[in-house]
Amino acid sequence: MKISEITVMLCDDSPLIRxxxxxxxxxxxxxxxxxxxxxxxxxxIYKEKKPDLVFMDIVMPRKxxxxxxxxIRGFDSEARVVMASTVGTQGNLIAAIKEGAFExxxxxxxxxxxxxxINRMLKE
Amino acid sequence: xxxxxFGHYLLNSGVIDADELHAALTAMSRIKAKLGAAAIDAGYxxxxxxxxxxxxxxxxxxxxxxxxxxKGFLTEEQVRSLLSRQKNANLVLGQALIDFGFITNKQxxxxxxxxxxKFSLIDGESEEERLENEMIQILGIDGMEDxxxxxxxxxxxxxxxxxxxxxxFSLAGVAKNSTISMNYACCQDIKSxxxxxxxxxxxERGFVGIAARYAGENLSEPDDYTKACVGELLNLQNGLFAxxxxxxxxxxxxxxxxxxxxxxxxxxxxxxxxVSLSFSFGDIRIAVVKK
Numbered sequence: 045m046k047i048s049e050i051t052v053m054l055c056d057d058s059p060l061i062r063x064x065x066x067x068x069x070x071x072x073x074x075x076x077x078x079x080x081x082x083x084x085x086x087x088x089i090y091k092e093k094k095p096d097l098v099f100m101d102i103v104m105p106r107k108x109x110x111x112x113x114x115x116i117r118g119f120d121s122e123a124r125v126v127m128a129s130t131v132g133t134q135g136n137l138i139a140a141i142k143e144g145a146f147e148x149x150x151x152x153x154x155x156x157x158x159x160x161x162i163n164r165m166l167k168e
Numbered sequence: 169x170x171x172x173x174f175g176h177y178l179l180n181s182g183v184i185d186a187d188e189l190h191a192a193l194t195a196m197s198r199i200k201a202k203l204g205a206a207a208i209d210a211g212y213x214x215x216x217x218x219x220x221x222x223x224x225x226x227x228x229x230x231x232x233x234x235x236x237x238x239k240g241f242l243t244e245e246q247v248r249s250l251l252s253r254q255k256n257a258n259l260v261l262g263q264a265l266i267d268f269g270f271i272t273n274k275q276x277x278x279x280x281x282x283x284x285x286k287f288s289l290i291d292g293e294s295e296e297e298r299l300e301n302e303m304i305q306i307l308g309i310d311g312m313e314d315x316x317x318x319x320x321x322x323x324x325x326x327x328x329x330x331x332x333x334x335x336x337f338s339l340a341g342v343a344k345n346s347t348i349s350m351n352y353a354c355c356q357d358i359k360s361x362x363x364x365x366x367x368x369x370x371x372e373r374g375f376v377g378i379a380a381r382y383a384g385e386n387l388s389e390p391d392d393y394t395k396a397c398v399g400e401l402l403n404l405q406n407g408l409f410a411x412x413x414x415x416x417x418x419x420x421x422x423x424x425x426x427x428x429x430x431x432x433x434x435x436x437x438x439x440x441x442x443v444s445l446s447f448s449f450g451d452i453r454i455a456v457v458k459k
Contacts, residue, residue, distance in 0.1 A: 057425060058400040059393055060383055103403065105425040130407020131423055133414035134261075138193045141186075150411070151404060152332075 045166065051076040051093065055086035055112065056101040056128070061151070065099055065128075068155045072162055083107030087115045094120065097146075097165055102129035102136055110139045117144045126161055128153055174261060174415075177283045184270050192264035201259035203232045205266065206250040207242065208277045209259050215273040217241045260418070299323055307342050307441065314362075318441050318456060321409060325454055328405050329445070333381040336448050343442040346435070350453055351375065352390045353432045354399040357424040358406050360413070363459040368402040369432060373450030390430075399426035 052074055054062045066077050078093055080086040084107040086100065098116065102109035109127060116123045124146040129136065132150040140148050147161050178184045184192075204221065207213035213221075213236065221235045228235065233247040242250075253259065262280070265271045271279070303319040304310050312318070329337060353369025369375055372390055379397035380387040387394050403426055410421035436442045440457035 058396050058403070060397045060400050103407075103423045103425055130404045130411075131421075132407070132411050133420055134193070134196070134418075135414065135420040138196075141190055141193065151407065 045096070047073045047162065047166070048075070050074050050097065050162070050165075051078065051095040053078045053080060053086065053089060053093070053095040053098045055080040055083065055098060055104075055109070057081055057104045058101070061101065065153065065158070068153070068158050071155070072159055074162070083109055083112030086112045090116050090123070091119055096124065097161075098123065098125040099128045100125050102127060102131055110136070110143060113140065113143045113145060124165060174280070174283055178265070178279055181279060181282070183275060183279050184265060188265065188268065188270040191268060192261055192270065195264045195268070196260050199260060199264055199267065201254045201263040203236070203247070203250050204273065205259050205263045205276065206253050207236070208273065209262070209280060210246075210250060210253065212246050212250070213241050215277040218273050306339065307443070309441065313439060314458065320412075321456055322441070322443055322454075324409050324412065325405055328408065332401065332404070333378060333447075337445045340444040340446045340451060343436055343444070344440065345438045348434060348436055348442050348453065348455060350432045351430070352395065352398075353429045354395060354402050354426050355429055356402050356406055356426045357459070358410065359422045359424075360419050365457045365459050366402065366406060367432065367434065367455040368398060368405075368452070369429070370452035371450050374447060374452040375450070377447055377449035378452055395428040399428065402426055
């Protein structure tokens with residue numbers, strides 16, 4: 045897969061975070077980006093579009109990121125979901141790992157970390 | 169990645185693999201750190217000295233602390249201090265990995281040293297305690313219930329302001345037992361055994377100013393995007409506070425989604441606190457109230 049062919053879904057209730065992540069991805073060469081504003085929307089959009097990678101916040105209205113991760117992985121056990129949260133507590137980390145998160149990023153997210161994740165995804 | 173979290177530092181450093189980390193994280197709730205791991209973490213003993221005490225325990229029916237004191241590795245006071253640190257999350261994780269045989273005491277010592285060096289963590293509690301005591305005096309909350317919570321929370325808030333917005337602000341005042349108002353604000357609740365209502369806001373200029381600084385953009389109106397930026401700053405503060413509490417005390421906090429509020433009037437009770445700060449562009453305020 046070429047980097048320009050990758051589709052990424054950004055799920056965060058903050059438009060600031062979605063914008064910053066989209067800018068980082070764009071600089072890497074990824075422009076196929078889908079936005080979701082909460083966990084519920086993320087699950088619905090994932091089922092319809094099946095993006096190659098998801099960046100998922102944890103604290104969100106309607107459905108938390110952990111709940112959305114569980115549903116997405118239940119629908120697609122190969123789904124690659126990166127949890128990106130300010131709340132990188134042991135409890136959330138354990139929950140994310142148990143539910144099969146691809147990675148866990150502590151916010152504020154750094155571009156080098158996003159690049160590493162894309163590289164890891166391409167290698168796999 | 170997995171920044172500030174020791175377990176994931178170990179994973180990323182190649183000291184352990186994902187299965188080992190998963191096993192140790194799952195086992196953490198059932199164990200507490202032993203004195204040896206705590207002594208390494210505190211810098212009181214080397215891994216070699218810990219092993220020496222373990223060897224001695226095979227032949228003498230004595231506790232780790234007693235033998236370490238006899239050998240001159242620890243003082244009685246250090247043993248008491250270590251006993252209170254046994255719930256530290258990094259220590260418990262290290263202990264689980266040692267217990268499973270995934271790493272040795274020596275590997276734990278080396279990894280912890282590198283981790284602290286990499287993330288510039290304050291080694292030992294004295295410096296941190298000194299800052300907290302200063303904050304208690306500045307805020308005038310000595311004798312107040314939950315004073316340590318308030319001191320830690322506001323100290324972190326100030327650090328985050330410096331880190332993400334800049335250091336061109338001053339502490340303008342502290343309010344308790346009074347009614348305060350903000351033109352624009354964002355609210356979020358954090359919950360462990362107790363629940364706290366946190367409000368970050370200010371005058372229009374202050375509110376828009378911190379949003380613009382945090383986003384690194386030219387913002388001029390308190391519109392939905394501006395409110396989302398302040399909401400994210402508040403979320404970052406509370407998230408980092410929750411991470412610290414999880415790592416240092418084993419306390420897990422849940423955060424609610426942030427909500428914006430315009431023309432907010434609120435009462436700060438006796439057991440709450442409000443701190444106002446003046447930036448060059450305007451005034452902001454943070455209020456923390458126990459629910």
